[in-house]
Structures are given as structure tokens and as C-alpha cells.
Amino acid sequence: MYPADTIVAPATPPGTGAVAIVRLSGPRAIAIARALWRPLARADFADLVPRRLYLGEIRDPATAAPIDRAMLAVFPAPRSLTGEDVAELQCHGGVYLVRRVIALATAAGARRAEPGEFSRRAFLNGRIDLTEAEAIADLVAARGEAALTMALAQLSGALAARVTNLRRQVIAIRAHLEAEIDFADEDIRLPSRDDIVRDIDSLAADLTALHDSFARGRIIREGARAAIIGKPNAGKSSVLNLLLGTDRAIVTPIPGTTRDIIEDSIALGRIPMVLADTAGLRESDDPVERLGIERTRRHTAATDLVIAVFDSSRPLDSDDAGVIAMCAGRVGVAILNKRDLPPRLSADLLLVRGLELPLIEVSALTAAGLPELRDALAHTLAELSASDPGAAIDGEQIAISRERHRDALSNAIAALAAARASARSAMPPEIVAVDVMAAADALGSITGLVGTEDVLDALFREFCIGK
Ligand SMILES: Nc1nc2c(ncn2[C@@H]2O[C@H](COP(=O)(O)OP(=O)(O)O)[C@@H](O)[C@H]2O)c(=O)[nH]1
């Protein structure tokens, strides 16, 4: 079993709380816990039933000074979080107290855990695969209902099962190629190269569908990014404040007030949205303002949706036309703002000028139209994160949400394309098989079946201590 030492860390966040959990894992976990803790009741430690809580007392073994009342549960290997012996002390949630208990454990022979080390041990001992380890991190980081649902599905092994199934199909293709090698001289009906190319094509289509689910998976996991754009004074900062319900951005009648991008997030329905207020878009001679505008353009290009604000109290001008142009081909919502003022710009004119986004009439000043705006945004978000029915695999709505998965799938797809080309050009089966196996390895790296230390280091580094 992976490493021989015993690690300790708080499993609860630093700070004051009712309870803090100190977790130990490794061959000496139970012995160390036992050195610090003794039961209050008559029960002998030897009688402790696994996975049951016992009330006791933590004492400093060196001085016998009592430290805290605490509960202890033991989880002998292999039926534990890490697959090793695990002990969990539930003490009172005090900052100093937890530090003291950890110090007692290290004095008794435990080592402080690195970030993610418990999960890493769970992976190395075969308790979880990499997608499940990632799902735990995602579950903890989830900021919305959709992210939670996706992380839970991944934790239950849905993604791992899908990837394992695809990998099995890749290996089946290699088996066909091996048959070509083994039975080349015999009079047996073997899968033709056409059969093999057809199998590769169908598999590549499935891999591509999973690969392309990244767009919506990322939005579900991280939230959608939206840029509020419009000409100066249209009311962009006011719209940000309206949506956030706070005075986050400075609002003034002076055009060009917002120069830096201000971001904050709101929850609409099942997915969080990160809103960015931007510098007004207009022709400008001011170098500082131009830098802000350039930054706005770059930022907006990288967002998932745009929220375009138009000022209904002023006639359409060339700056508005520039905003309409930036909305071309984008997903988002347009706002005809300042509807409390006499109208000088109509929704129809914006449509005639080529605006294709749904348009909501709002007054950021009076909050009129806010419910409609929130609905329109929630609808757009739902569309962004909904799966394309054509992309559903066996009716399952599995999405990848990490670049690591996406890159592995890209590699697998590229390897299959190479295999297809060599299968088509009548290359010997051994050559085709090399690329087929590269595809299998790329898929195996997603669950950790095939892996390197670097991948593990990068992955578990994002975990916090004690996880
Ligand atoms: N009457 C009215 N004034 C508004 C409305 N929205 C914004 N304003 C005003 O328009 C000016 C510019 O607003 P601001 O949000 O800073 O615009 P930005 O430059 O696009 O960020 C400020 O004086 C706001 O008070 C609105 O719906 N109605």
C-alpha cells in the first residue's frame, strides 16, 4: 500500500465552529489516535466498533493534561476514505484547540498532510478514480444547483463509466487489428479495413460529442461570463448595480467614468453568472479611455454572453451601431434602458439596424423591467448550458467540465484520425494499432488508469489541506 507514513490534518475549515474534525490516515492512524484519546465510559478501546462514534477525552500524552472532550471514530483499512486505516477525532471547533491536537498527533508520529493528500491516497489505493477525485473538488466548489448536480453525477462514476466504455470500444478495434496480424494467412472472415474505418468513425463521433460538451460543462461548473457593453452613459454601470442589487460600480452623468472592468456574480436559476461592467464603447481620442475600450473588446470576445445596453432617451448614433456590430453572432440580451424618460430610440429601429438579441425595456433608475430582464438572462443561461439533443450519448447528459478532460479527448480524437488515415492507406495492422492504442491511453488518462506523477501533482494541488 502507498506510503508507509501516517498523515494528519484538519478536515474542517480553519476558524471557530461547533465541531472541528482532525483526520488521520495511514498504518499508525488508529494507534496515534489511541495515544491521544481515551474513552470516558467503561468501554475499552479494544472494543471500539469501526465507523461508530465514541465520546472520550484528548490528553497530552507527555503531561496527561486534558485538552478537550472529543468523539473518535475509527475506519480500519480498506473500508475507509483513503483505503488505509483512518481515525477521525471530532473535537470542539477552536482555532487553538485544533492546532494543539494536530501538534499532539505529529508529536506521536504523524506527519502533516499536503494539500489533497487524503484524496491522492484514496486514488492510489483504488478507492476513487481521477474523475471522482475531481468531482469531490467540484462539489465543494459548486456555486449553483446545476454545478452541484453535475459534480454529484461525476462522483457517482457517470463520467468514468462513459470514458471506460469508450476506451473498451477503442480496444475492440485493436483486437480486430490483432486478428489481422494473427490470422493473416488463414482463411477466416476478418473485419475488413472498411469495417475498421467505420468503427473508428462512429467512435470518433462519440468522442467528439463528449469533447464538445466542455462548452456547457465549463459554464455549469464555473458559471457563465457576461459582458455589459454599450456606449458611454447608456447606463451599463447602473444595469450592473440593478442586477446585483448593490452599488457596486460608480454611476455618474460623466461619460467615460468606468475604465476598468468591474466584475461580480449573481445567481439566476441554476447557474451563476459573472457580470463584467466595461468601459463605454465610442470613438475617443483620450489614450487612457482608448486602452479601456480596447480591453473591453478583448474581454467581451472571451465571454459566454453579452448584455448590450442602449439609451432610449437619445437618438441612435454611430457608437450604438458599433455596439450592434459587436453583438453580431453572439448569445445574449439587449437592454433598451431609461424607459422612464421620453423615448428617442425605438426597439424597431434597433432591429432594423441589425440587432438580433432579444430586447428588454428597462429603467435602471426605477428598476422597471427588472423581472423581465432576469427572466431573459435566466433563459439565455439555460440555453447555454442545455445539451444539444444531437450530442446526447445513449440519452445520457454527461458533460466534461475540465480542460484536462477536453485535452485528453482531443488527443484521443487526433490519434483516431491518424489511425483512420493509416487504415485507409493499407498500412500494416501494427502501424494502425499504434495510433489506436494512443487513443486508448489518452482516454485512460482521464480516469487515471494511465497516468504520470505530473498529472497527479497538478490535480491534487488544487485541493485544500485535509481533503
Ligand atoms: N433617467 C434615467 N437615468 C439613468 C438610467 N440608467 C442610468 N441613468 C443615468 O445615466 C447616467 C449614466 O449611467 P451609468 O450607469 O454611469 O452609465 P455607463 O456609462 O453606461 O456606465 C447616470 O447619470 C445615471 O444616473 C435610467 O434608467 N433612467
Ligand SMILES: [Mg+2]
Ligand atoms: Mg459605467
